[in-house]
Amino acid sequence: MPRKTKANSDLSTEEKIKEAARKVFTQKGYAATRTRDIAEAAGINLALLNYYFRSKQKLFEIVMSEKIQKYFGVLAPVLNDASTSLETKVETIASKYIDLIIENPELPLFVLSEVRNNPEHFIKLIEKIDFLNQSVFLQQIAQKRPDIHPFHFLISLLGLCLFPFLMKPALLRIANLKEKAFTDMMLERKKLIPVWMKAMLKTKSVLPVI
Amino acid sequence: MPRKTKANSDLSTEEKIKEAARKVFTQKGYAATRTRDIAEAAGINLALLNYYFRSKQKLFEIVMSEKIQKYFGVLAPVLNDASTSLETKVETIASKYIDLIIENPELPLFVLSEVRNNPEHFIKLIEKIDFLNQSVFLQQIAQKRPDIHPFHFLISLLGLCLFPFLMKPALLRIANLKEKAFTDMMLERKKLIPVWMKAMLKTKSVLPVI
DNA sequence: TCAATTATTAATCATTTGATTAAAATATTT
DNA sequence: AAATATTTTAATCAAATGATTAATAATTGA
Numbered sequence: 001m002p003r004k005t006k007a008n009s010d011l012s013t014e015e016k017i018k019e020a021a022r023k024v025f026t027q028k029g030y031a032a033t034r035t036r037d038i039a040e041a042a043g044i045n046l047a048l049l050n051y052y053f054r055s056k057q058k059l060f061e062i063v064m065s066e067k068i069q070k071y072f073g074v075l076a077p078v079l080n081d082a083s084t085s086l087e088t089k090v091e092t093i094a095s096k097y098i099d100l101i102i103e104n105p106e107l108p109l110f111v112l113s114e115v116r117n118n119p120e121h122f123i124k125l126i127e128k129i130d131f132l133n134q135s136v137f138l139q140q141i142a143q144k145r146p147d148i149h150p151f152h153f154l155i156s157l158l159g160l161c162l163f164p165f166l167m168k169p170a171l172l173r174i175a176n177l178k179e180k181a182f183t184d185m186m187l188e189r190k191k192l193i194p195v196w197m198k199a200m201l202k203t204k205s206v207l208p209v210i
Numbered sequence: 211m212p213r214k215t216k217a218n219s220d221l222s223t224e225e226k227i228k229e230a231a232r233k234v235f236t237q238k239g240y241a242a243t244r245t246r247d248i249a250e251a252a253g254i255n256l257a258l259l260n261y262y263f264r265s266k267q268k269l270f271e272i273v274m275s276e277k278i279q280k281y282f283g284v285l286a287p288v289l290n291d292a293s294t295s296l297e298t299k300v301e302t303i304a305s306k307y308i309d310l311i312i313e314n315p316e317l318p319l320f321v322l323s324e325v326r327n328n329p330e331h332f333i334k335l336i337e338k339i340d341f342l343n344q345s346v347f348l349q350q351i352a353q354k355r356p357d358i359h360p361f362h363f364l365i366s367l368l369g370l371c372l373f374p375f376l377m378k379p380a381l382l383r384i385a386n387l388k389e390k391a392f393t394d395m396m397l398e399r400k401k402l403i404p405v406w407m408k409a410m411l412k413t414k415s416v417l418p419v420i
Numbered sequence: 421t422c423a424a425t426t427a428t429t430a431a432t433c434a435t436t437t438g439a440t441t442a443a444a445a446t447a448t449t450t
Numbered sequence: 451a452a453a454t455a456t457t458t459t460a461a462t463c464a465a466a467t468g469a470t471t472a473a474t475a476a477t478t479g480a
Contacts, residue, residue, distance in 0.1 A: 013427080031242035032327060035468060045429055050469060052427095106326075112376050113323045116316075117242060119379055126383050133384065149395060151385045152402060159373030164365045166322050166376070169329055173336050174343065175361045185359060191416045192362060199409035206401045223457080245438060255459055260439055427476065436467075446457065 014052050016042040021063045026110040030060055030117065064114065067104075068122070071111055072129050074100055079137040086140040087198060090157060094193040097161045098186050108162045147205045156200065160193045224262050226252040231273045236320040240270055240327065274324065277317060278332070282339050284310055289347040296350040297408060300367060304403040307371045308396050318372045357415045366410065370403045 020042035024033050035056050039046040053059035074096050078089055101107060115122050132138065132154075141150040164171065164186060172182060230252035234243050245266050249256040263269035284306050288299055311317060325332050342348065342364075351360040374381065374396060382392060 028327060029239065029241065029323065031239065034466080036466095046468090047430085047470080048428065054469095056468065109322055109326055112319055113239065115379055116319055117238060122380075126380060129384060133386070148402070149398075151381065152395065152399070155374045155377060155381070156370055156406070158377070159369040160366055163369030163373050167365060167368070169325050170332075170336060171361065171365070174339060175359075176343070185362065188359075188417055189362070192358070195413045195416050196366070196406075196410040199413045200406045203405045203409045206405050207398055244436080246436095256438090257440080257460085258458065261457075264439095266438065421480100423478100423480085425476105425478070427474100429472105429474070431471085431473100433470070434468090436465105438463105438465085440463070441461085442459105443461100444457105444459070446455100448453100448455070450451100450453080 013044060013048060016044060017049055017052055017059070018063060021059050022067070025060060025063055026067070026104075026106040029110065029113050067107060068111065070100070070104070071107060076129070076131065079135040080131065082136050086137070086144065086201075087194065089137055089140070090197045091194045093157060094161055094197075095190045097158075098190050101162065101165050102183060102186060105165055105168065108165050112166075141201070144201055147207060153197070153201065157193070157197055160189070160196065164189065223254060223258060226254060227259055227262055227269070228273060231269050232277070235270060235273055236277070236314075236316040239320065239323050277314075278321065280310070280314070280317075286339070286341065289345040290341065292346045296347070296354065296411075297404065299347055299350070300407045301404045303367060304371055304407075305400045307368075308400050311372065311375050312393060312396060315375055315378065318375050322376075351411070354411055357417060357419070363407070363411065367403070367407055370399070370406065374399065 017038065020038045024037045024041055028037070033056075035049050036046055038059075039049055042049075049056075049059065053062065075093065078084075078092050078096070081089070084092075138150045138154065141153050145153070168182060171177060172179070177185070227248065230248045234247045234251055238247070243266075245259050246256055248269075249259055252259075259266075259269065263272065285303065288294075288302050288306070291299070294302075348360045348364065351363050355363070378392065381387060382389070387395070
């Protein structure tokens with residue numbers, strides 16, 4: 001067993017493994033990742049992986065937890081801030097989210113894939129974001145557009161931010177973009193999305209009243 | 211070798227395997243799928259899989275090709291129709307796409323994951339949609355909004371259609387939706403998205419002129 | 421310093437898994 | 451029906467892979 005009791009000066013091995021795991025898992029997904037890949041990427045002996053983290057699964061869960069926290073942690077405080085306007089929230093979310101994902105471009109697809117493959121791992125994490133239902137953000141939307149389910153707008157906002165990163169490989173090829181040009185476009189979207197969302201919230205009602 | 215020369219009355223075995231492969235591959239992704247899973251789902255002996263399709267990889271490529279064709283095949287004719295307005299195109303795409311995905315809800319994530327894991331498999335297929343660059347659709351957008359890269363709008367449109375399906379598992383849980391309610395929301399989006407896109411295309415310019 | 425603890429390594433295990441083989445069953449042709 | 455071709459099955463192989471073990475090295479605490 002690895003010791004955890006003592007303040008060990010050199011955390012590097014354990015951290016190296018986690019770092020490598022983050023990288024390989026996010027790149028290839030759980031099933032396609034071999035523990036040997038992680039060991040190699042970390043520059044450590046394969047057995048050390050099991051020494052520090054019992055199993056591939058355990059290591060994955062740790063890395064995953066952190067990722068999800070990062071993924072949704074950005075949202076929570078913004079969405080529940082009663083002191084800011086809806087418009088401000090949209091601006092903040094678009095800006096923070098796009099920045100976050102520019103630095104973790106593989107995160108969205110990774111999370112979505114793994115939620116699909118192992119939904120049970122995410123029950124706890126999803127419970128953490130149950131606050132969303134009662135969030136100030138959704139209330140503000142509902143107030144402005146009582147005719148449309150507020151989740152329509154939340155999904156749209158997230159989709160406008162995230163989807164380009166999901167399409168990135170295809171996009172680079174089809175639109176003939178370089179990495180830099182793609183990033184620039186995503187930075188542009190930080191300005192575009194709030195404007196778009198504002199316009200979307202203003203549109204006339206088209207859904208039948210029930 | 212399976213014979214292919216003769217008009218065999220009973221295609222069922224080969225087709226059963228493909229059907230099962232479609233299902234299991236799209237549900238779990240390539241790496242997490244075991245040929246035994248497919249065989250079991252198809253109710254056939256494992257060896258038959260290799261008898262009809264040499265290898266897991268070959269079977270996957272066949273199934274994949276068909277899926278992608280379906281995925282992008284809907285777009286092509288619509289995007290290149292010079293006789294319809296931009297608005298009409300947006301309506302048609304939103305409507306057709308959402309219908310398509312309601313019937314293949316796992317398709318988007320499957321395609322995106324596999325493009326990530328094996329981009330080389332998709333080079334040919336991506337070449338097929340190179341027409342997009344010169345498509346009437348993009349030209350119409352560029353004409354209406356010369357200040358914004360037309361791909362911004364294409365991505366947004368696709369994102370608004372597809373992203374809810376990617377988020378579906380989380381959404382059902384968080385928004386407390388049932389399957390039916392989710393589908394209804396997606397049908398609503400067929401009306402909402404064209405209205406939204408129209409509003410987005412009308413917004414005032416916010417990007418700096420270069 | 422030296423015993424005890426912790427970390428690391430190489431070798432190996434056991435299971436999973438894609439694929440093959442040889443024999444049996446079924447269908448087709450003559 | 452006999453011969454031939456095709457399909458299906460059970461058994462098995464070989465490689466990959468997650469995990470363990472036993473020995474060694476390094477570190478720590480007395």
